[in-house]
Amino acid sequence: SDLFHYQNNQLFAEGKAVTELAKTYGTPLYIYSRTELEQRWQAFNQAFGSQPHLVCYAVKTNSNLAVLQVLAQLGSGFDIVSQGELERVLRAGGQANKVVFSGVAKKEIEIERALAVGIRCFNIESHAELARIQAVAAHMDKIAPISIRVNPNVDAKTHPYISTGLKENKFGVDIVTAPALYQQAAALPNIKVIGIDCHIGSQLTEIAPFVDALKKVLELKTTLAGLGIEIHHLDLGGGLGIRYTDQTPPAISDYLAALLTELNDPSIEVIIEPGRAIAGNAGILVTEVEYLKPTEHKNFAIIDAAMNDLIRPALYQAYQDIIPVTPRNEGTAVEWDVVGPVCETGDFLGKNRLLNLQAGDLLAVMSAGAYGFTMSSNYNTRPRAAEVMVQNQQAWLVRPRETYDDLMGKEQLI
Numbered sequence: 001s002d003l004f005h006y007q008n009n010q011l012f013a014e015g016k017a018v019t020e021l022a023k024t025y026g027t028p029l030y031i032y033s034r035t036e037l038e039q040r041w042q043a044f045n046q047a048f049g050s051q052p053h054l055v056c057y058a059v060k061t062n063s064n065l066a067v068l069q070v071l072a073q074l075g076s077g078f079d080i081v082s083q084g085e086l087e088r089v090l091r092a093g094g095q096a097n098k099v100v101f102s103g104v105a106k107k108e109i110e111i112e113r114a115l116a117v118g119i120r121c122f123n124i125e126s127h128a129e130l131a132r133i134q135a136v137a138a139h140m141d142k143i144a145p146i147s148i149r150v151n152p153n154v155d156a157k158t159h160p161y162i163s164t165g166l167k168e169n170k171f172g173v174d175i176v177t178a179p180a181l182y183q184q185a186a187a188l189p190n191i192k193v194i195g196i197d198c199h200i201g202s203q204l205t206e207i208a209p210f211v212d213a214l215k216k217v218l219e220l221k222t223t224l225a226g227l228g229i230e231i232h233h234l235d236l237g238g239g240l241g242i243r244y245t246d247q248t249p250p251a252i253s254d255y256l257a258a259l260l261t262e263l264n265d266p267s268i269e270v271i272i273e274p275g276r277a278i279a280g281n282a283g284i285l286v287t288e289v290e291y292l293k294p295t296e297h298k299n300f301a302i303i304d305a306a307m308n309d310l311i312r313p314a315l316y317q318a319y320q321d322i323i324p325v326t327p328r329n330e331g332t333a334v335e336w337d338v339v340g341p342v343c344e345t346g347d348f349l350g351k352n353r354l355l356n357l358q359a360g361d362l363l364a365v366m367s368a369g370a371y372g373f374t375m376s377s378n379y380n381t382r383p384r385a386a387e388v389m390v391q392n393q394q395a396w397l398v399r400p401r402e403t404y405d406d407l408m409g410k411e412q413l414i
């Protein structure tokens, strides 16, 4: 995004020089642009026009409390997949009645907590889960609002690990058998059917699979109407892709325009659960080059960030741009494998990257705002990176770098 840009040969995050932030907070460092987060959320929200809607940011994407707070202040809803994410939303000032609860394995205690705080909807993924939610709701003398996540069997044409709408995936209920499950749900005393839900995958760069899925959802809605089951909202999930390097995903406005045209019903409420398209290009990961290790076969640039900080390259062979924080005018660029200190061959953030480097340089891994910090770990007893939010000239440390006591403090000798 332009909120990360060069000025006088220096990378800036909004009005802050990245070198200054790295000096203050150390590296590896996640930097988030508050303006980018706000603009992307607003782009979703505004593209709905007068259609009743709720943009439920997918918390798993980037769940730092400050990120959630910024979105909650805009009026965002939230898509959660665990009680932990629900607690984050509540602590960040989000409203329970704007929360939808997805995920294939909701535990009893999680259902209880969600009912107690009054979430908007449970997205049900199986017959067994429906039975459990009925039982918990009955016990609490509450009514659980639900939608059933259907699997429309469309090919999202994305990486197999993040494609979820095909028959062979564990997610959702086969759309063919969904009417029977809806009928059972409608007959349960502590269940209130309110919606249909689907989510077909992530990092989609075409509109067609979304429209195909919506068509199937609309057919199901008609079938359900015939059975006397009225649907108040359609939850179309998340999945809109971003530009990492050469992708050309549809604009938010084009994506939603296509969906609203196909829908052609100005009164039904539409929920969406975008994550990456809001946070992805709102974040970068800044790292320092520790050593250069040129060899006969390969040049390795060993950096202080690793797969434990950003696992996407190792896990999905994801390509994220890596750019110098202060580009050099002298010297020449050569190809480097940009690797971390972790003891795994898969520990790389980029391969064959043309860079003009010296030890001590700062690099920025771009598009790291989504599925970056949230998928990080302490592998190799590495404290997780600090996270900082910026807007204009202001910076807030929103999570300090972990200390060794954070890592070991709860462990016990025997």
Ligand code: LLP
Binding pocket: 058, 061, 079, 102, 103, 162, 199, 201, 202, 203, 237, 238, 239, 240, 273, 274, 275, 276, 277, 312, 316, 370, 371
């Ligand atoms: N709703 C549901 C039910 C989901 O499972 C997901 C993501 C989303 C919404 C948000 O999808 P998005 O708008 O971000 O595409 N770790 C992977 C991505 C996993 C996506 C999981 N589900 C990655 O780094 O590419």
